[in-house]
Amino acid sequence: MTSDTAAADAAPRGRRGRPGNDREHVLAVAVALFIEKGYDATSVADLADRLGVTKSALYHHFSSKDELLGLALDDALTALEGVFDEPAAEAGAQLERVIRGAVGVLVEKLPEVTLLLRVRGNGPVEQAALERRRAFDHRVTEVVTRAQDEAMLRPDVDPAVATRLVFGMVNSLTEWYRPGGALDADSLADAVLAQALEGLRPRRP
Amino acid sequence: MTSDTAAADAAPRGRRGRPGNDREHVLAVAVALFIEKGYDATSVADLADRLGVTKSALYHHFSSKDELLGLALDDALTALEGVFDEPAAEAGAQLERVIRGAVGVLVEKLPEVTLLLRVRGNGPVEQAALERRRAFDHRVTEVVTRAQDEAMLRPDVDPAVATRLVFGMVNSLTEWYRPGGALDADSLADAVLAQALEGLRPRRP
Known part of the structure; x- marks a missing residue:
């Protein structure tokens, strides 16, 4: 499973296979999680869990939690x-x-x-x-x-x-x-x- | 070192040996730390560090982080x-x-x-x-x-x-x-x- 596919699996239907939208989706889910738990209390592992992807799949899209913020x-x-x-x-x-x-x-x-x-x-x-x-x-x-x-x-x-x-x-x-x-x-x-x-x-x- | 003394060590001068004020001091430092780091991201160990006391000294004053909040x-x-x-x-x-x-x-x-x-x-x-x-x-x-x-x-x-x-x-x-x-x-x-x-x-x- 490539990381693109992994991220797409967690995205709403219709986004599958559209890397630009995957990126937007990851960012939107990250923002929601930062609001819910607080930025400092949210780990990259928490975000990967919420998206249902691996941490390395996330790092395909973003270099760090700071970049998302x-x-x-x-x-x-x-x-x-x-x-x-x-x-x-x-x-x-x-x-x-x-x-x-x-x-x-x-x-x-x-x-x-x-x-x-x-x-x-x-x-x-x-x-x-x-x-x-x-x-x-x-x-x-x-x-x-x-x-x-x-x-x-x-x-x-x-x-x-x-x-x-x-x-x-x-x-x-x-x-x-x-x-x-x-x-x-x-x-x-x-x-x-x-x-x-x-x-x-x-x-x- | 008793836990009262431990907490008093971290308190401003003049509070030493006054357990009621120790409790107020611990609470004030906890509130400041919760604001600084966020409540969820603050551990009892962080608070003990900031106060310069052991975790068990803290638990002498308060049963949990939730109680302080x-x-x-x-x-x-x-x-x-x-x-x-x-x-x-x-x-x-x-x-x-x-x-x-x-x-x-x-x-x-x-x-x-x-x-x-x-x-x-x-x-x-x-x-x-x-x-x-x-x-x-x-x-x-x-x-x-x-x-x-x-x-x-x-x-x-x-x-x-x-x-x-x-x-x-x-x-x-x-x-x-x-x-x-x-x-x-x-x-x-x-x-x-x-x-x-x-x-x-x-x-x-």
Whole structure:
């Protein structure tokens, strides 16, 4: 049995014999297992067991557990960084686009972002991911600051604290949002935007 | 060397020979290690190493790793549940008290709450803690619903979603708040309350 076939045996039907999909499948199962058991507590043997393949079959696809983690985190971070790809003329509109985009990424890449949010900086792969998260936060904080300059946001909030609290709301989705629930990505983004921008207290007309 | 002395050797000065404090010290070091390495990836041998004591010295204080986890989670949950101890006549005021109280608990018991928020339900101790977290969320959701009935909160938000988003903000403090920073518990609570209730967009006078 070649390692390709071994990995394909564990893959859903229709993937057999498609090495690219095998690789994606192994990565998806690895991310699910890292979330379930924690990255540090998951061994390559655990992953091989879950996939029903041998360790050497796994090493045909990936050089290390770290490579799997790095790929999953890069996937989440690249998608998040993409929310800046379409700049708006006004920072207020840009902020809405960033928040809506981030909610969309969380819904679309829920396992990868969940894993990203659990990264604590153990080892170089996690440290590099934390560095990119910090750079992302800085870019959002800049948008918040510009939106304040435009008088689109209240002047009496600290832009860095406001950014962290808004992303506290966004990131909490990984804790309670489940695909197929009552709320889709757009409704979730509406709820987050309404609460972040308008607040819970009624506004007078 | 008795086990008490062994544990005291690892404790900060001034705790030597005070068994009650030894127990607290072991628990505090265990919580820090669980946060650093993850609960599942931490062995009793790791904890004994960190404390500079033998495993049998540890077992003099605690029967199992699970007991340490259970005590830490109970500490966090009991403090959080305490935010309902002083009910307010109006639900709007009660909600402010609950949010301010929860921020205070996070600041005061940062390691224990951090650990609580990482619990995924692996094993009966974690499952019991998740059940208490859910009961807490339900009580907050009830206060949000009553505050809507009083017209203190906007009628067009879902109380359960609003509760989750507000606690997303509150819980994010465990990610970025560091003791001794620029913001104390009261300023943090002010920032969370202002952002949750008033929103980031300027209100007309």
